Amino acid sequence: MSYLETANDILLSPTGLEVNDLQNVLDQMMGNSINQADLYFQTSRHESWVLEDGIVKEGNYNIEQGVGVRAISGEKTGFSYSDEIVLPALNQAADAAKTIARAGQQNQVQAWKKHSSHNLYLPVDPLDSLNTDEKIDLLKQVDAEARKQDPRIKQVIASLVGVHEVVLVASSDGTLNADVRPLVRMNVTVIAEDGDKREQASSGGGGRVGYEYFIEEDRALGFAREAVRQALVNLKAVEAPAGAMPVVLGAGWPGVLLHEAVGHGLEGDFNRKGSSAFSGRIGERVASSLCTIVDDGTLDARRGSLNMDDEGTTTQQTMLIEKGILKGYMQDKMNAELMGEKSTGNGRRESYAHLPMPRMTNTYMLAGEHDPQEIIESVDKGVYAVNFGGGQVDITSGKFVFSASEAYLIEKGKITQPIKGATLIGNGPDVLTRVSMVGNDLKLDTGVGVCGKEGQSVRVGVGQPTLKVDSLTVGGTA
Amino acid sequence: MSSSKSGQKPKLQQVDPSNPYDSDNLKSVVNDLLQEAKTQGASAAEAGLSVESGLSVTVRLGDVETIEHNRDKGLAITVYFGHRKGAASTSDFSPKAIKETVKAACDIARYTEDDQYAGLPEKDSLATDIPDLELYHPWAISAEEAVELAKECEDAARAEDKRITNSEGGSVSSHTGIRLYGNSHGFLNGYNTSRHSMSCTVIAGQDDAMQRDYWYDVNRDANKLESATDIGKHAAQRTVARLAAKNMPTCQVPVIFKAEVAKGLISHLLSGVRGGAQYRKATFLLDHLGKQIFPDRIRLDERPHIKGGLGSAPYDNEGVITSARDLVTDGVLKGYVLDSYSARRLGMQSTGNAGGIHNLYINHDDISLQNMIKEMDKGLVITEVMGQGVNTVTGDYSRGASGFWVENGEIQYPVEEFTLAGRLPDMFMGLQRVGNDLDVRGGVITGSWLIDNMTVAGG
Numbered sequence: 001m002s003y004l005e006t007a008n009d010i011l012l013s014p015t016g017l018e019v020n021d022l023q024n025v026l027d028q029m030m031g032n033s034i035n036q037a038d039l040y041f042q043t044s045r046h047e048s049w050v051l052e053d054g055i056v057k058e059g060n061y062n063i064e065q066g067v068g069v070r071a072i073s074g075e076k077t078g079f080s081y082s083d084e085i086v087l088p089a090l091n092q093a094a095d096a097a098k099t100i101a102r103a104g105q106q107n108q109v110q111a112w113k114k115h116s117s118h119n120l121y122l123p124v125d126p127l128d129s130l131n132t133d134e135k136i137d138l139l140k141q142v143d144a145e146a147r148k149q150d151p152r153i154k155q156v157i158a159s160l161v162g163v164h165e166v167v168l169v170a171s172s173d174g175t176l177n178a179d180v181r182p183l184v185r186m187n188v189t190v191i192a193e194d195g196d197k198r199e200q201a202s203s204g205g206g207g208r209v210g211y212e213y214f215i216e217e218d219r220a221l222g223f224a225r226e227a228v229r230q231a232l233v234n235l236k237a238v239e240a241p242a243g244a245m246p247v248v249l250g251a252g253w254p255g256v257l258l259h260e261a262v263g264h265g266l267e268g269d270f271n272r273k274g275s276s277a278f279s280g281r282i283g284e285r286v287a288s289s290l291c292t293i294v295d296d297g298t299l300d301a302r303r304g305s306l307n308m309d310d311e312g313t314t315t316q317q318t319m320l321i322e323k324g325i326l327k328g329y330m331q332d333k334m335n336a337e338l339m340g341e342k343s344t345g346n347g348r349r350e351s352y353a354h355l356p357m358p359r360m361t362n363t364y365m366l367a368g369e370h371d372p373q374e375i376i377e378s379v380d381k382g383v384y385a386v387n388f389g390g391g392q393v394d395i396t397s398g399k400f401v402f403s404a405s406e407a408y409l410i411e412k413g414k415i416t417q418p419i420k421g422a423t424l425i426g427n428g429p430d431v432l433t434r435v436s437m438v439g440n441d442l443k444l445d446t447g448v449g450v451c452g453k454e455g456q457s458v459r460v461g462v463g464q465p466t467l468k469v470d471s472l473t474v475g476g477t478a
Numbered sequence: 479m480s481s482s483k484s485g486q487k488p489k490l491q492q493v494d495p496s497n498p499y500d501s502d503n504l505k506s507v508v509n510d511l512l513q514e515a516k517t518q519g520a521s522a523a524e525a526g527l528s529v530e531s532g533l534s535v536t537v538r539l540g541d542v543e544t545i546e547h548n549r550d551k552g553l554a555i556t557v558y559f560g561h562r563k564g565a566a567s568t569s570d571f572s573p574k575a576i577k578e579t580v581k582a583a584c585d586i587a588r589y590t591e592d593d594q595y596a597g598l599p600e601k602d603s604l605a606t607d608i609p610d611l612e613l614y615h616p617w618a619i620s621a622e623e624a625v626e627l628a629k630e631c632e633d634a635a636r637a638e639d640k641r642i643t644n645s646e647g648g649s650v651s652s653h654t655g656i657r658l659y660g661n662s663h664g665f666l667n668g669y670n671t672s673r674h675s676m677s678c679t680v681i682a683g684q685d686d687a688m689q690r691d692y693w694y695d696v697n698r699d700a701n702k703l704e705s706a707t708d709i710g711k712h713a714a715q716r717t718v719a720r721l722a723a724k725n726m727p728t729c730q731v732p733v734i735f736k737a738e739v740a741k742g743l744i745s746h747l748l749s750g751v752r753g754g755a756q757y758r759k760a761t762f763l764l765d766h767l768g769k770q771i772f773p774d775r776i777r778l779d780e781r782p783h784i785k786g787g788l789g790s791a792p793y794d795n796e797g798v799i800t801s802a803r804d805l806v807t808d809g810v811l812k813g814y815v816l817d818s819y820s821a822r823r824l825g826m827q828s829t830g831n832a833g834g835i836h837n838l839y840i841n842h843d844d845i846s847l848q849n850m851i852k853e854m855d856k857g858l859v860i861t862e863v864m865g866q867g868v869n870t871v872t873g874d875y876s877r878g879a880s881g882f883w884v885e886n887g888e889i890q891y892p893v894e895e896f897t898l899a900g901r902l903p904d905m906f907m908g909l910q911r912v913g914n915d916l917d918v919r920g921g922v923i924t925g926s927w928l929i930d931n932m933t934v935a936g937g
Contacts, residue, residue, distance in 0.1 A: 057596065058565070059565065060564075060565045061586060063569075080547040080549075081547075083569040093547075099621055198764075198871055200760050244728075244936070275688070355544065391866075396681055396688045397689055397720075401878030403866045422876045422897075423867035476935065
């Protein structure tokens with residue numbers, strides 16, 4: 001069964017809605033200067049299980065569904081939504097959304113078009129991919145694995161989350177597209193105690209797959225061991241240095257550097273409005289020639305991947321920076337049209353109750369040629385940071401931060417002591433010009449990222465090879 | 479709205495005694511949920527329900543950018559079979575959905591394990607007298623009027639200084655809602671609330687550099703919002719002041735956290751004294767009850783029953799009565815922030831903080847921000863902090879920041895792209911002054927903080 005048939009069965013049929021009705025609703029919205037209208041139907045089932053103190057104490061199940069109705073007139077957007085998917089509620093939301101309309105030209109709804117589509121993940125229901133006993137057993141194995149690593153592990157909190165989501169988009173531009181999106185996530189947090197010292201560390205991952213993913217290749221147990229390893233390393237951490245110095249970033253999740261330093265600044269809305277430090281800089285050098293960075297929503301089964309974005313546009317790989325030169329922005333339909341470009345399949349929204357806007361999917365830097373060991377050996381005195389808590393950026397001034405949760409001193413080309421977590425700060429438009437070495441070890445994160453923008457959260461991925469920034473400010477105390 | 483100079487003035491109305499939501503009908507939904515839980519065999523249950531609606535508009539460069547109509551509802555149930563529990567939620571209030579949601583929660587409780595601390599709060603801890611805290615002040619504002627007001631706000635910002643070159647817009651939003659909570663002890667109450675806000679974000683340019691900043695106000699009563707013009711002007715002044723920012727050298731200096739960022743420091747304190755952090759032993763303030771954590775003149779007290787307060791609540795998310803109390807007296811930690819579960823884990827009583835703190839105040843000195851700057855003589859004034867970088871297990875603090883460099887008791891120039899680092903216990907003990915420039919927007923109310931010494935890393 002196609003995604004569209006599945007979505008029709010789950011979202012429309014139970015309430016007697018037909019695809020023709022959607023066309024009629026869109027038709028009614030298109031009068032008076034409204035040049036685009038769209039409907040976003042969504043249903044999602046969400047479950048979570050939490051283990052603490054060695055027992056599974058909490059479980060939660062949630063069903064959410066609704067329809068978001070948007071009307072666009074040039075740079076103006078009207079938006080309304082309803083948590084009831086029935087025709088009267090849909091008409092009411094449509095009336096509210098079109099209140100932005102002014103007298104103007106009458107636009108037409110296009111006939112439904114055919115869409116190419118990806119099959120990046122199977123339309124499985126993750127909630128049914130294991131039975132409840134198996135889910136609980138998995139959490140208990142994780143608990144036992146973490147505790148047996150070291151007697152200093154005093155607490156283990158493990159959680160398992162599954163989401164099954166079906167979305168359907170109908171737009172006046174002829175888009176009629178649907179997606180069935182599975183998602184699973186596991187997290188393990190441990191607390192280690194050594195005398196008076198305490199440290200907490202977390203590890204986890206997931207993707208657009210079923211829960212069996214965590215059993216395969218012992219992934220769940222691997223998360224437990226990794227959380228313990230990080231907590232024990234941090235028990236021995238000394239004060240972090242303060243000041244500008246060479247910083248080597250590990251492969252994978254440290255790609256949060258790219259997400260903050262350049263990713264947000266290359267989102268289409270900020271660049272249309274001229275509010276980004278990267279505005280108007282296409283074709284200019286913004287990174288060293290070693291840096292090629294893409295946003296790619298088409299990676300198999302990854303957390304940040306989508307068969308189509310939330311405007312029904314098929315996702316793609318978008319070149320952002322090629323050999324250091326700024327090549328393009330990430331676009332949704334509205335900003336693309338206003339800038340005379342095409343949507344890059346980055347129109348995303350938290351849910352039917354939120355407006356879409358340009359957002360990242362999986363953002364990463366392509367591999368370079370250096371052996372990671374060689375990169376570390378090239379540093380006389382600096383920092384090697386391999387795990388991060390997260391980051392933030394001011395896209396207008398370009399200043400960004402990201403906070404290391406596992407890092408080491410490099411002294412005379414060797415990794416010596418672990419240091420306490422510290423925030424690194426830099427300027428987006430020039431930090432990548434100081435990238436002097438890029439490793440051959442490109443890695444993507446394990447599937448844990450959540451990105452917040454204007455109050456909306458979406459799931460994203462990041463990745464990079466090991467790389468060296470010649471000078472970055474490290475916010476320690478020593 | 480005293481200084482609205484021109485244009486359409488929004489219609490403001492007094493407290494509407496008539497209820498916009500059919501609270502009797504909603505109460506019966508909660509009752510049905512609790513009843514269904516009993517029917518399906520639960521030994522105890524608790525349920526919450528909320529309905530909210532509102533309007534948000536944004537105007538950018540003098541023209542409408544977005545008009546959003548919000549309408550949300552949801553219900554959630556937690557069932558107990560002895561000490562096993564399960565929870566489920568939905569946005570569907572139909573009888574069929576109620577049955578299914580309760581069943582989903584009961585199915586979960588069949589698999590969770592006995593947790594001797596799990597259960598409803600003790601019956602005698604529940605609120606019985608529910609005071610009217612005047613939390614509901616509807617604002618009869620149409621989309622068109624909200625657009626006019628947002629326009630006035632943004633116009634004021636753009637007119638304030640010619641270096642304001644761009645804008646992310648002026649916004650006005652108005653929301654009302656009702657929240658009900660009931661449990662199988664027989665507790666079932668609910669009340670209406672409102673929340674209105676206005677904000678403005680503008681961009682200033684000079685040479686090749688751009689800076690962005692914002693200002694906002696939020697209140698339960700729209701009559702008490704700062705005027706649109708003042709919010710716009712304030713946003714513009716803050717933005718322009720950041721132009722031509724310099725970098726900082728790595729150094730150790732005293733630091734003033736402006737009130738709006740000092741609030742964040744109080745939130746780190748709250749993370750450390752939360753029941754969950756205490757019973758997990760995951761806090762830099764482990765077992766600190768009765769210990770000195772601030773200089774001895776510092777008092778922090780919770781005032782849950784302030785009329786119209788943004789953090790006010792007659793009872794917490796479990797129906798437990800809220801009451802005024804000291805969290806810190808003479809610099810000594812007097813209590814934790816507990817719900818009934820964490821209280822049982824710690825062998826204590828719930829402090830009525832399921833869902834968080836309700837209006838926390840810190841006592842302040844009779845000193846203005848300007849005089850604090852004078853007193854500091856040389857150091858930093860911090861207006862923004864960025865990123866995570868706060869570890870409330872170890873107390874290590876390291877965040878990105880921007881603000882102003884002070885020398886000879888006066889602000890010299892804006893500074894950016896540096897970090898501030900220290901240890902939270904040292905920062906709290908190093909609190910020398912709290913200004914009288916109180917920021918009352920939100921559930922934590924403080925003036926600016928002067929801290930004796932922090933490490934700055936710059937480049």
